[in-house]
Structure formats: structure tokens, C-alpha cells
Amino acid sequence: MTQQAPPTALTPEVQAMVGVSGDVVESWGVVDAEYMRRFTQALMDPDPRYWDDEFAKSTRYGEIITPPIMVSYLASRIRPDQGDPITAAFEENPESDGIGSVERPGELPPVPTNLVRVLNAGNEIELYAYPSIGDTIFFQNRYSDIRERLGRDGTPFLIITRETRFWNQNDVTLCITRASTIRR
Amino acid sequence: MTTLLDDLLNMEAEEIWKLNERPDADGLRDKEQIYYEDVNEGDELPKYIYKPTPTHLFRWSAAIENFHRIHYDLDFGLNHDRNPSILVHGSWKQSVAPQYLKDWTLPNGWPWKARFEHRAMLVPGDVLIMWGRVTSKYEKNQMGFIELEIGMKTQDGIESMPGTATVVLPLRDGPPIPYPFVPPADD
Incomplete structure (x- = not known):
């Protein structure tokens, strides 16, 4: 008796998503000292390179710098022209988890799969330069990798990696983040 | 000399907290450079302790x-x-990791990259230990590359963020690490 191979989850339509990019997005506002003050205090990083102007000028950077991946959070701020997504979320569902369905600029199209369960599979961070106060941040998402794996029972699942590159107004790449999710 | 991770994990939570090596502002201001030549396989990095x-x-x-x-x-x-x-937020943990690597490589090294997974649910009351250990080192383009195993363990030894990292340290007689950082072409 021949055993039938399980159907692949890595269909041509799924494979075709590798390399698909979202729009280039210019983040709302600029890198500012007040956002950084709150961020570094919450992170518990007292580095004077973030706030002591005189000392910062004496370092190799020659100016105040900001934490390595702060821009990845700053760039996802809800823009003032997006309305009030929290109130909207609770009007839609009184038991909302607090996130609701905020539309994020630059989002990628969904991967065409019927695997709906999503699990975090890991993160990668690459750092190239510290953002400066006053920088305008741009970012772009893309699917950098999609792989198929087999579960213990032989059922295929996908590992989908989404890469985001952040850069400034001088086209200097600041950091690249990659978030991988398992789709079962 | 940092307390070894295995020794910390044999202590009570309050004892672990007393051995917190997170630097204050002056410690970061006056941080002395660690050079590539100073580092050996198996070395452990300082332990950052948190009680969220x-x-x-x-x-x-x-x-x-x-x-x-x-x-x-x-x-x-x-x-x-x-x-x-x-x-405890995964986003907080994954922001501590580059901070930790930055601090260790200050003032003139570079915390190039890190990879990690999120495991275990961390809750208020946990004592958390950010740790790192040197697994290998190599020179390339007149820069010193250090490979690390990193993570954030609870006082009970549960690893919540197993990962690896690559940081760059200057050679004692080498040129400055380029900034913005430029990795070797084949890395």
C-alpha cells in the first residue's frame, strides 16, 4: 500500500509572496527627545548618550543618539488623522483586547493560505546606525522568507518571515527587523 | 568579575537581585572599552537583573x-x-537585548545583530536575569567579531528568550569600527 504524501502548504501562490513588499511609509512626526525620554525610562536604560548633550558630543557619534530599535515602535504610532481606534474597538466589541483593528500603513497583503493559527517563531534585529533627534523615519515591510516544515504528525505548516527596514531622510539604513510566525 | 549564571540560579530571588550589574548613567559614561583580544570563549557577560x-x-x-x-x-x-x-511584554524583552549588547560593546564597539525566540510567560514577581556567554570569536576586515549565546532567565532557570548575537569589538591595534556600521561583504 502506498502512502499518500500530505498536500503541501507551500503552494505556488504562497511561494509567490516571497519578496512582495508593502508601500514605503514615512512615519508620522520625527524622532523626538520626549518620546525617547519615555522610552528609555520604560526600558530602564540610563545611558547619558541619550540625554547629556555635552557628553554626547564627546562620543564617537558627536551628538545625542537614540536607542537601537526605538524607531520600530515610534514608526507604528497611530497617526492623528486615524481617528480614535481604541474607542472604535470597544464600540465594535465591548470585550476588545484593546488593540482592535487598527489599520497600519504599509501592511503586507495576507499570505494566501488556509492555515489560520498564528504562533510567534522568533525575531531578528540588525543594527547599522543610531537614529538622531529630528530624523524622519521611513520603513518598508516585505516577506523575506516562507518555508514549509512538517509537524510531528506529518502535517505541513509554514514559517513566514516578515522583514522591515527602517531608514532616515538621508537614506541611511538604521536597522532591519525580522519577525517569523508559524502558521498552522 | 560577573557572577556565573549557574551560581545565580542556585540563589534565592533576593540574593540574585543584590547581584544586579545593570550600570547607572555614570557607569555607562565611564565605560572602558573591551577589546577583541580581552575576550575568550566561555566568558560570561554582566548580568542585568529586573524585577518588573x-x-x-x-x-x-x-x-x-x-x-x-x-x-x-x-x-x-x-x-x-x-x-x-x-x-511582561515581548517587545520590552527584545528591546533589552540590544541595550545589553550596546552597553557591553561601548564606547566604540557595535551591537550588530541578535536572534531570539519568545518562550514562557513572564509575570510581575518574577526576577529576570539578562545574560550572555561568548561562544566563539573571529577577526575579519580588521574587526573583532564575537558570537554570543544570550537569553533572559527567570529565577527558577526558565529560559524565556533563547537566542544568539553577534557583536563587533575593536582590535587593540586596529582601526575604528566603521559608523554607520558596514558588515563584511560576505556576512
Whole structure:
């Protein structure tokens, strides 16, 4: 008796998503000292390179710098022209988890799969330069990798990696983040 | 000389907290450079100890504008998501990692990259140990590359963020690490 191979989850339509990019997005506002003050205090990083102007000028950077991946959070701020997504979320569902369905600029199209369960599979961070106060941040998402794996029972699942590159107004790449999710 | 991770994990939570090596502002201002030649396989990095409270979690949620209730609404966390408590943010952990690598490589090294997974649910009351250990080193393009195993363990030894990292340290007689950082072409 021949055993039938399980159907692949890595269909041509799924494979075709590798390399698909979202729009280039210019983040709302600029890198500012007040956002950084709150961020570094919450992170518990007292580095004077973030706030002591005189000392910062004496370092190799020659100016105040900001934490390595702060821009990845700053760039996802809800823009003032997006309305009030929290109130909207609770009007839609009184038991909302607090996130609701905020539309994020630059989002990628969904991967065409019927695997709906999503699990975090890991993160990668690459750092190239510290953002400066006053920088305008741009970012772009893309699917950098999609792989198929087999579960213990032989059922295929996908590992989908989404890469985001952040850069400034001088086209200097600041950091690249990659978030991988398992789709079962 | 840092306390070894295995030794910390044999201590009570309050003893672990007393051995916190997170630097203050002056410690970071006056940080002496570690050079490539100073580092050996098996060396452990300083241990950063954290005792997150609900207020710390709320402060992080507010700072990054993450309004997910599992991080600050205990009733929601217990009764809706069936979590053991409110949960420490993965985003906070993954921001501590580059901070930790930055601090170790200051003033003139570079915390190039890190890879990690999120495991285990961390809750207020946990004592958390950010740790790192040198696994290998190599020279390339007149820069010293250090490969690390990193993670964040609870006082009970549960690893919540197993990962690896690559940082760059200057050679004693080498040129400055380029800034913005430029990795070797084949890496």
C-alpha cells in the first residue's frame, strides 16, 4: 500500500509572496527627545548618550543618539488623522483586547493560505546606525522568507518571515527587523 | 568579575537581585572599552537583573503605545485570556537585548545583530536575569567579531528568550569600527 504524501502548504501562490513588499511609509512626526525620554525610562536604560548633550558630543557619534530599535515602535504610532481606534474597538466589541483593528500603513497583503493559527517563531534585529533627534523615519515591510516544515504528525505548516527596514531622510539604513510566525 | 549564571540560579530571588550589574548613567559614561583580544570563549557577560512590577509594565505599554490589555488589565488577563497574571511584554524583552549588547560593546564597539525566540510567560514577581556567554570569536576586515549565546532567565532557570548575537569589538591595534556600521561583504 502506498502512502499518500500530505498536500503541501507551500503552494505556488504562497511561494509567490516571497519578496512582495508593502508601500514605503514615512512615519508620522520625527524622532523626538520626549518620546525617547519615555522610552528609555520604560526600558530602564540610563545611558547619558541619550540625554547629556555635552557628553554626547564627546562620543564617537558627536551628538545625542537614540536607542537601537526605538524607531520600530515610534514608526507604528497611530497617526492623528486615524481617528480614535481604541474607542472604535470597544464600540465594535465591548470585550476588545484593546488593540482592535487598527489599520497600519504599509501592511503586507495576507499570505494566501488556509492555515489560520498564528504562533510567534522568533525575531531578528540588525543594527547599522543610531537614529538622531529630528530624523524622519521611513520603513518598508516585505516577506523575506516562507518555508514549509512538517509537524510531528506529518502535517505541513509554514514559517513566514516578515522583514522591515527602517531608514532616515538621508537614506541611511538604521536597522532591519525580522519577525517569523508559524502558521498552522 | 560577573557572577556565573549557574551560581545565580542556585540563589534565592533576593540574593540574585543584590547581584544586579545593570550600570547607572555614570557607569555607562565611564565605560572602558573591551577589546577583541580581552575576550575568550566561555566568558560570561554582566548580568542585568529586573524585577518588573505592574507599574513597570504599564509604563512600557504607555511608552510604546501598546494597548493590549493582557499587559495591564489583570481581570482581562485572568478571565478572558486565562493567563496566570498580566504578562511582561515581548517587545520590552527584545528591546533589552540590544541595550545589553550596546552597553557591553561601548564606547566604540557595535551591537550588530541578535536572534531570539519568545518562550514562557513572564509575570510581575518574577526576577529576570539578562545574560550572555561568548561562544566563539573571529577577526575579519580588521574587526573583532564575537558570537554570543544570550537569553533572559527567570529565577527558577526558565529560559524565556533563547537566542544568539553577534557583536563587533575593536582590535587593540586596529582601526575604528566603521559608523554607520558596514558588515563584511560576505556576512
